[in-house]
Amino acid sequence: MKLSTKIIWLVAGLALLFGLATSLLLRDTVQRYASESARDWSASLVHAIAEGVARNTIDGNSLPVRRQLQRLVREDDVLAYIFLIDFEGRLFAHSFDSGFPRALLPRLREAAPGDTQRLFTTEGEILDIAHPLIEGMDARVHVGVAQHRLHQLVETARRDTLMIVVLVALPGVFFAMLLGRRISRPLQILSTQVQAYGQGAQHDLAPIEGADPEVAGLVEVFRGMIRARAQAYVTLEEREEHLSRTLDSIGDAVISTDAQGRITRINPVAEQLTGWAADAAVGRPLGEVFHIVNDRSRQPVADPVQKVLDTGRVVGLANHTVLLARDGSEYPIADSGAPIRNHEGDIIGVILVFRDVTEEYRLQAELLQHREHLEELVEARSRELAQSNAALRAAVKELESFSYSVSHDLRAPLRSVVGFSRILEEDCADALDDECRVHLRRIIAAARQMGDLIDALLKLSRISGQPVQRQTVDLGAIAAEVIGRLREAEPGRAVELVVADEDMSVEADPKLIEALLDNLLGNAWKYTAGREPARIELGVKVSDGERVFFVRDNGAGFDMRYVDRLFTAFQRLHGREFEGSGIGLATAARIVRRHGGRIWGEGEPGQGASFFFTLEGVRA
Amino acid sequence: MRGLPLLLALVLLAGCGGGDEPLVDLNERISDRELKAISPPRRDDAIHVGFELRASPQEDARQYLPFLRYLGEATGQRFALRFTPAASSLGRELAQGRVQLALMGAVGYIQAHANGDAIILARGLNREGRGEYQSFIVVPPASPLRTLDELRGRRLAFGSRDSTQGHLIPRIMLARIGIGLQDLAGYAYTGSHQACANAVLSGRFDACGMQDTMARDMAGAGLLRVLARSRFYPSSGVVASTQLDAGLRERIREALLAFDPRADYMRGFYHWERTEMPRGFIAADDADYAELRRWIRRLGLLPGEEGA
Numbered sequence: 001m002k003l004s005t006k007i008i009w010l011v012a013g014l015a016l017l018f019g020l021a022t023s024l025l026l027r028d029t030v031q032r033y034a035s036e037s038a039r040d041w042s043a044s045l046v047h048a049i050a051e052g053v054a055r056n057t058i059d060g061n062s063l064p065v066r067r068q069l070q071r072l073v074r075e076d077d078v079l080a081y082i083f084l085i086d087f088e089g090r091l092f093a094h095s096f097d098s099g100f101p102r103a104l105l106p107r108l109r110e111a112a113p114g115d116t117q118r119l120f121t122t123e124g125e126i127l128d129i130a131h132p133l134i135e136g137m138d139a140r141v142h143v144g145v146a147q148h149r150l151h152q153l154v155e156t157a158r159r160d161t162l163m164i165v166v167l168v169a170l171p172g173v174f175f176a177m178l179l180g181r182r183i184s185r186p187l188q189i190l191s192t193q194v195q196a197y198g199q200g201a202q203h204d205l206a207p208i209e210g211a212d213p214e215v216a217g218l219v220e221v222f223r224g225m226i227r228a229r230a231q232a233y234v235t236l237e238e239r240e241e242h243l244s245r246t247l248d249s250i251g252d253a254v255i256s257t258d259a260q261g262r263i264t265r266i267n268p269v270a271e272q273l274t275g276w277a278a279d280a281a282v283g284r285p286l287g288e289v290f291h292i293v294n295d296r297s298r299q300p301v302a303d304p305v306q307k308v309l310d311t312g313r314v315v316g317l318a319n320h321t322v323l324l325a326r327d328g329s330e331y332p333i334a335d336s337g338a339p340i341r342n343h344e345g346d347i348i349g350v351i352l353v354f355r356d357v358t359e360e361y362r363l364q365a366e367l368l369q370h371r372e373h374l375e376e377l378v379e380a381r382s383r384e385l386a387q388s389n390a391a392l393r394a395a396v397k398e399l400e401s402f403s404y405s406v407s408h409d410l411r412a413p414l415r416s417v418v419g420f421s422r423i424l425e426e427d428c429a430d431a432l433d434d435e436c437r438v439h440l441r442r443i444i445a446a447a448r449q450m451g452d453l454i455d456a457l458l459k460l461s462r463i464s465g466q467p468v469q470r471q472t473v474d475l476g477a478i479a480a481e482v483i484g485r486l487r488e489a490e491p492g493r494a495v496e497l498v499v500a501d502e503d504m505s506v507e508a509d510p511k512l513i514e515a516l517l518d519n520l521l522g523n524a525w526k527y528t529a530g531r532e533p534a535r536i537e538l539g540v541k542v543s544d545g546e547r548v549f550f551v552r553d554n555g556a557g558f559d560m561r562y563v564d565r566l567f568t569a570f571q572r573l574h575g576r577e578f579e580g581s582g583i584g585l586a587t588a589a590r591i592v593r594r595h596g597g598r599i600w601g602e603g604e605p606g607q608g609a610s611f612f613f614t615l616e617g618v619r620a
Numbered sequence: 621m622r623g624l625p626l627l628l629a630l631v632l633l634a635g636c637g638g639g640d641e642p643l644v645d646l647n648e649r650i651s652d653r654e655l656k657a658i659s660p661p662r663r664d665d666a667i668h669v670g671f672e673l674r675a676s677p678q679e680d681a682r683q684y685l686p687f688l689r690y691l692g693e694a695t696g697q698r699f700a701l702r703f704t705p706a707a708s709s710l711g712r713e714l715a716q717g718r719v720q721l722a723l724m725g726a727v728g729y730i731q732a733h734a735n736g737d738a739i740i741l742a743r744g745l746n747r748e749g750r751g752e753y754q755s756f757i758v759v760p761p762a763s764p765l766r767t768l769d770e771l772r773g774r775r776l777a778f779g780s781r782d783s784t785q786g787h788l789i790p791r792i793m794l795a796r797i798g799i800g801l802q803d804l805a806g807y808a809y810t811g812s813h814q815a816c817a818n819a820v821l822s823g824r825f826d827a828c829g830m831q832d833t834m835a836r837d838m839a840g841a842g843l844l845r846v847l848a849r850s851r852f853y854p855s856s857g858v859v860a861s862t863q864l865d866a867g868l869r870e871r872i873r874e875a876l877l878a879f880d881p882r883a884d885y886m887r888g889f890y891h892w893e894r895t896e897m898p899r900g901f902i903a904a905d906d907a908d909y910a911e912l913r914r915w916i917r918r919l920g921l922l923p924g925e926e927g928a
Contacts, residue, residue: 053679058703081646087702091655099649105658122645134678136685137701 003184004375011176012169019165026157038127039116042143045072046131053141054133057086062093080126080144086510087139104128113140124148186211190219197226252355253333256340259348261286261305273333273356290352291324295332303348304337312347314338314376323354331356355372361371410454420448433539456583459515460569463587468509469593475504475513475549479538482517486525500539504549506615508595516591519584520551520611527555527609530572554608558601566601588613635919649776666700667864670710672721672728672780675814677703684723686889687879694875697868699705706811709782710859714738720864723896725784725856727910727921733906734922736862741869742876743857743904744897752852755789756835758844759827760820768797768848775806777825779816781921784912786813790829790851792915817844833894854908856896876901 049068056065069082073095081151083094083104091108094100107117113132118125125147133139186208196202205223208215247254253270257263266274266281266289274281276289292301307315316336323331335354339347421444429437476499483497506513521536537552558566567589570582585601588611592599595615603609650658650874659904669688681701702719704710723754724732730736743751743889757776759765765774771794779786787809792896794800801807805850807827810816816828817838827847838844879900881892892898916922 051676053674058673058677059705059707096649100655101644101646102650103644103646104647105650116667120643122643122647126646134681136681531655 003180003187005180007180007183008173008176011172015169015172019169021163022165023158023161026161027154030154030157031150034147034153035116035127038145039129042129042145043131045143046141047134050133053084054139055131057084057139058091065093066095069093070097078146078149080123080146082144083142084133085140085142087137089138090389107142111140111142113138119144125151128594182279183212183215186215188213190222194222252353255286255290255352257286257305257350257352259309261303261309261350263289264349273323273325273331273354275329281411286352292321292333293324294318295320295322304335304352308337308339308350309347313341332361408458411451414447414451414454418444418451421447439591460583460587460590463512463515463590463594468512470507470509473506473508473513474512475506475517475538476500478510478514479521480518482514482521486522493529493534494532495525495534495536498535498537500537502540504540508615512591512594514586516613519588522554522608524551524555528553529555531555548612548614550610550612552608552610557603557605557607557609559605560603567599640745655886664698664700666698667721668700668702668719670702670704670713670722670724672704672710672724673812681839682890684894687892690885691875693874694878695868695871711735714859714861717861717863720861722859723856724859725782725915726854726909727782727784727788729857729859730909730913731782731922732859738859739869740863740904740906740909740922741858741860741873742901743908744855744895744901745894745899746855747893747898749899750852751855751904753785753786753896754832754850754852755792755793755829756832756846756850757790757827757829757848758817758820758835758839759847760823761842761845763826763847765827765847768793768799771827772799772803773805773903774826775824776804776814777819777828778807778809779813779830780811781809783813784853784856786816786829788912788916788919788921789853791919793829793848795851795915795919820844823914831896833896853912854904857904858901872916873903877903
C-alpha cells in the first residue's frame with residue numbers, strides 16, 4: 001500500500017475512532033447523568049411525601065397512600081409507577097389501578113433500599129429505584145422512572161455526534177490526501193534517484209524541491225553515504241594498487257589462491273619463474289601453473305597449497321625442490337605457504353612465497369670450498385705455531401736454566417769474596433789503616449747486596465718455572481700471616497693494618513699468592529716508614545663484574561709519569577732512603593700474570609700508592 | 621485495504637446501542653389477594669422496640685436508631701424500631717407481642733404492668749442527671765394568665781391521653797389545687813407535645829400541659845411562657861415484655877445502665893440531648909411509680925376504673 005494511502009486510512013480511521021469514542025462516551029455520560037438525575041429527582045419526590053406516607057404506613061392507612069401515589073403517577077408521565085413496601089416487607093400501597101404487575105414481584109422480595117434496576121418492558125425502558133421511606137428502616141418506596149425521554153436524549157446526542165464526526169472526518173480525509181501526497185512525492189523522487197544510483201545511472205542525488213526537512217535530511221544522509229562509499233572505493237583502489245605494487249616489488253615470487261586452490265594473484269617474479277602471465281594464470285588451479293618436482297627423484301612434490309588448506313599452518317618446501325617452468329626451464333626453489341584467514345578465522349585462501357635459489361646454491365658450494373681451504377690453512381698455521389711455541393718454551397727454559405746457572409754459579413765466587421774479605425778484616429786489621437778498613441767493609445756490603453740480588457733473581461726464576469697449582473685460598477688469612485711477620489720484624493712501628501671484612505677467597509696457588517702479598521704488603525710497609533700514622537689496607541671491589549683486589553698505603557707514593565716502569569725488574573723509583581732489590585713488583589706482576597690476571601698501580605708522590613690486581617676466574 | 625473490515629466493524633459498533641434484554645409486560649397483573657397469599661409478613665428474630673411518635677417518624681428514627689444499634693452491639697441481639705400505630709398503644713403492642721421492649725412513660729408502664737405485660741428496666745436521666753421529669757403548663761407570652769388558679773373557665777390542651785408529662789402530671793397539678801376537667805371551659809387531647817404547643821400557639825387553647833424539655837426550649841425561644849411547673853416524678857423508662865427471656869432482659873438492663881452519652885460511640889447519634897434520657901439511665905423499680913399509680917387510679921386513667 002502506498003504511503004499516501006496509508007496516511008489517508010490513518011486519518012480516516014482516527015476520525016472514526018474519535019467519533020466512536022466520543023459517541024460512546026457521550027452516551028455513557030448522558031445515561032449516567034440521566035440515572036443520577038432520576039435518582040435525585042425520585043429521592044426528592046420520596047422525601048416530599050415521606051412524612052405523611054410514613055405516618056399512614058405506621059397507622060396502616062393504605063388507601064390515602066395509594067391515592068396519593070396514583071395521583072403522582074397521573075400527573076407526571078415520567079413516572080411509570082410507585083409502590084411502597086412497609087416495615088414488615090409487605091406491599092403496602094401502589095399506583096396501579098388494578099392488580100400488581102407480576103414482573104415486579106422479584107423487586108418486592110429481592111430489592112433493598114438504595115437498589116436500582118433497569119427494566120425493559122413492552123412500554124419502554126424503566127429505571128426502578130428503591131428509596132428508604134425512613135433512613136435506616138426497612139420500609140421503602142419503589143419509583144419507576146420511564147426512560148423514553150432519556151432515550152430521546154441519547155439518540156439526539158448520538159446523531160449529533162455522528163454528524164460532527166462526518167463533518168470533521170471529510171475535511172480530515174481531504175487534508176490527509178493532500179498531506180499524503182506532499183509527504184510521499186519527495187520520497188518517490190528519492191526512491192527513484194536511489195534506484196538510479198544503485199544501477200549506476202547516477203553518481204549523486206539531487207536535492208528535492210519542496211521536500212520537508214525530514215525528507216531533505218534523508219536525502220542528505222543518502223548523499224553522505226554515497227560520498228563515504230565513493231571515498232571508501234577510492235581508498236580500496238589505492239590499497240589494491242599499493243598491494244599490487246608491493247607484490248610486484250617483492251624480490252620473491254608470490255602466488256595467492258582462494259580456498260579452492262585457484263590462483264587469485266601472481267606477481268611478476270612468479271610470472272617469470274613459472275612462465276605464466278598473470279592474465280593466463282589467474283583463475284587456474286595452482287597445479288596447472290606451479291609444477292614442482294624433486295631434483296633427484298624427479299617425482300612430483302606434494303602440493304604446498306593443499307598442505308596449508310589441510311593443516312591450517314605455515315608449511316615449507318623440502319630441499320631439492322625444482323620448479324618446472326612453462327617453457328621447460330628448471331629452477332631450484334625454496335618456498336613457504338601460509339593460510340589467509342578472515343575475521344572469523346576461517347581460511348579463505350593461501351599465499352605461496354618462493355624464490356629461485358640457483359645463485360644461493362652456487363654461493364653455498366663456493367663457501368664450502370673456501371671453508372675447506374681455510375681449514376687447511378689453519379691446520380698449517382697451527383702446526384707452525386706449535387713448533388714456534390715449542391722452540392719458545394725451549395728458549396725460555398734455556399734462559400731460565402741460564403739465569404739459574406748464572407745466579408747459582410755467581411754465588412760461589414761471591415762467597416769467596418765475602419769470606420776472604422772477612423778474613424782480611426779479622427786477621428789483618430792491624431796492618432790496615434782506617435781508610436783500608438772502610439774500603440774493606442764496603443767490599444763486604446757490596447758482596448752481600450749482590451748476594452741478595454742473586455737470591456731475588458733465583459726466586460723470580462723459580463716463580464716462572466714452577467707450575468700453578470690452584471686451590472681455594474683466602475687472601476685475608478694469608479695477608480694476616482704476612483702482616484704478623486712484618487710486625488714481628490719491626491715491633492716498634494705503629495702501622496694501622498686494615499683487611500676488608502669481606503670474602504676474599506680465590507682459586508689460586510697458595511705459595512704464589514703468599515709471595516704476591518709478601519711483596520705488595522712488604523712494599524707498603526717499607527714505603528710507609530716515617531709516616532705517622534702509617535696505614536695499609538687490603539681490600540676488594542667489584543668493577544665490570546670482576547673482583548679487583550687492592551693494597552693501598554699512605555706512604556711515599558710515586559710519580560705516575562713512571563708508572564710503566566713499576567713492574568720492570570731492577571727499576572727503582574726511589575733513592576737509597578728505601579732499601580730494595582728492585583725485583584719485588586716485577587715478581588708480583590709475574591705471579592699475577594701466571595694466574596691470568598692483571599696488575600696496575602696508582603700513586604702520587606707523598607700521598608701514598610695503590611696496587612690493584614685481578615686473578616683469572618675470579619668473578620664477582 | 622486490510623483495514624477496511626476493521627473500520628466497517630467500528631462504524632457498525634458506533635451505530636449500535638442498547639442490548640437484547642427480554643421485555644417484560646407490566647400489564648400482566650396479579651390481584652391483591654394473590655399478592656397477599658404469596659407475600660406473608662416477614663418474620664425475623666429482631667427484638668422490636670415499641671416507640672410512640674414524638675416528632676416525625678424520620679426525626680424520631682434518626683434519634684433512636686443509633687441507640688438501638690448500641691443495644692445490639694452491647695447484647696449481641698438485633699433491635700428494630702416499631703412505631704406505634706395511632707389506633708394502638710404501647711401497652712397493647714406489648715400485650716399482643718408485637719414489641720418486646722418499649723420506651724414509655726409512667727402512665728403507659730403502670731397500665732401495662734397492671735395487665736401483667738411489662739417490667740420496668742431503667743429510667744432515663746434528664747439533662748441535670750436526675751431520673752425524674754416534670755411537666756410545665758405553658759401559655760402564650762402575652763397571655764394575661766399568671767397563676768394556675770386562673771385556668772378555671774379556660775381552655776386547656778393536653779398531649780396524648782396516655783402521656784405522663786402531657787396529661788397525667790398536668791392533671792395532678794390541677795387536682796392539687798382542686799381544679800377538675802369539669803372546671804375548665806374546654807380541654808382536648810392533641811396527641812403529642814408538639815401538637816399541644818401548636819394548639820396554644822394557634823390560639824385555639826389558652827394553655828397546654830406538656831413535657832418540661834420542649835416547654836423550656838420553646839420558652840427560651842420566646843414562643844411560650846411557663847405558667848407553672850410540677851414537682852418531679854419518675855421519668856420515662858425502658859420497659860420489657862414479661863414474655864422476654866429473663867436473661868436477655870438482664871443483659872438489656874445492664875446495657876442500658878452502661879450507656880454513657882459522653883462515650884465515643886455517641887458520635888453517630890443525632891441530638892440525643894433532646895431525648896428524655898439525655899444523660900443515660902438509672903436502675904428502676906416498680907415501687908418508684910407507686911405515687912403515680914395512686915394518682916392514675918384517682919384520676920381513673922387505668923382502663924376499667926373510674927377516676928375521682
